[in-house]
Amino acid sequence: MCGRTVTLKTMIRIIVCIKQVPETQEVRLDPETHTLKREGIKSIINPFDLYALEEGLRVREARGGTVTLLTMGPPQAEEALREALGLGADKAVLISDRAFAGADTWATALTLARAIDKMGGADLIFTGKQAIDGDTAQVGPMLATIMGVPYVGWARKLSFTGEATIEVERLLDHGYDAVAADLPSVISVVKEINEPRLPSFKAKLKAKKEVIPVWGQADLDLPSDAVGLAGSFTQVVKVFPPPPRGESQTWEGDPADLAARVWGRLKELGRR
């Protein structure tokens, strides 16, 4: 099976799910009020999603087909879609509605699944390995289950072994396994899979003019208790800054002295 080249005839419908995220490193909780301090923090395309997009573009180039971007977020998430269109995606859909606010990973996956239905389905859906704000890596696998299609996580290599069968090399704790999956499938990718391209002038021009449909709750025909906070199975009950670490001191001086002091202290504390 593996390594066999197969002539593929059909055009493939690819969807790449992306997320607009704040640049995490700078997000902090106000230690007094416990509210997120997000002012002045730039929004970016989740960096891991760029590898998902690149893989979608490469499959399109190899097989022919379309790459459609899909995101759910506030109206300004349109910026992320336009930026990703500038990298060469064909179309984009924005899912945005106040009713979707507060969605957990389940409610998000359910909403995305309904949008993919409305788009007429897909053959291959790519996601990044996780979003850098929530770090949950849950929406992709949940989306696959809701759609009733296979999911393969942490792909570093993807090849077609049949008209509608792929082989995915993917990362696990012990190393890398190869897994076969029938299309349609949802695949999450790790950064080893490719080197994302830079935007092209032509694609950026097209991205500016592209009409991006915005779908809300009514367009997706989802009941209000199935979306947003009301449709979520989990609830955040508290956010707080990470607890401070215990003893913290900084020493300077002669290297031999420092070495003796730190070793002495580690033994004293029973760390050694």
Next chain:
Amino acid sequence: MSIILSTEKCTACGQCVDVCPFGVLSLEGDRLIIGEGCTLCGACGEACPEGALALPETAGPAPRPGVPPDGVWVFAEQRHGHLAPVALELLGEARRLAAFLGVGVAAVLVGDNVEHLAPPLLAGGADKVYVAEHPQLADFVEGPYTAALAEIARHYQPEIILAGATYMGRAFIPQVAAALKTGLTADCTAFAIDPEKRLLQQTRPAFGGNIMATIITPRTFPQMATARPGVFKRLAEPHTPDGQVIRVELATLAVPSPSRFVRTVEEIKERLPLSEAEVIVAGGRGLKDAKHFRLLEELADLLGGALGATRAAVDAGWIPYAHQIGQTGKTVSPKLYFAVGISGAAQHVVGMQGSDFIVAINRDPEAPIFKIANIGLVGDLFEILPALIQEIKKDRGQGA
């Protein structure tokens, strides 16, 4: 209800304040103040050297209507008949939660030819072990593993399912949650039970570890969470239950799966797996060259530890990816962590801030790593590291 403080025993040393995952404890002069929001997680009691903090004696919270019967489950991750360490860590935590809930603990073993792992799971804290064996489960693939665990959960109905936040767990546990139409919290670092509502409180870092969030699954069962390896402690003494092993015949795997294992492409060989090391010596950009990792290796060998690295060091090709610690690498929480020539970028810190004790060596006194280090040594690592190695050898009488 909150933790009970014995004021006679308390010396106001503050160790409990540092470990409280919910920031409830504070010191006012020589008095310990227990604020609002105690979840009875017990972390302070464990840390208290005087035994001054104790959980209230209670029969546990009142059952919610419709609570499923089968208690706390741990997915017993294994590969080719070898248990993942996180399975035993979670059994230790499951026992604590189950005692509070007044229920039992079960381990769920999914694989092929794995029944021999039941005894260590029973000793590790399980009252019973469900064993589901099938050729389709010999190697991990999301589809068959999801089908198996979801089917077992539907049949026996646990109140809680815990699994390791490993690559395996993070890949298929979300699918199990979606199949069971229930909530899931990823990468938890602390659990507690809300005594009034009988809800599992799941605490996890978000935003690259800059924020902690506590999450509940209030309306559905089972309450599901993945938990970071190396955070929870396995039982100190073996559990001695009646030892029930229940073999489960799976109906769902009768049909071929649309996703299938093909082969193992590459195995990462590690001298000592990072997830099991009590000491980690990690290097970053400050090492300047691959050959300097030999210095780290020497220190790691002396301390019986493992080698870690930042993304910068891995990207530079100085050390293989298997050693990478951080957001795009592994999460570790050893007893002792040496950060050598590591600036402390958030992307690295998120993977190691759970370490019990951190020693940092860096020439830049402003390096962010010093903010989280317990002891920071400012200076040239190429002077301090050899001096430290010599000091340890001298101390152990191995000559200088």
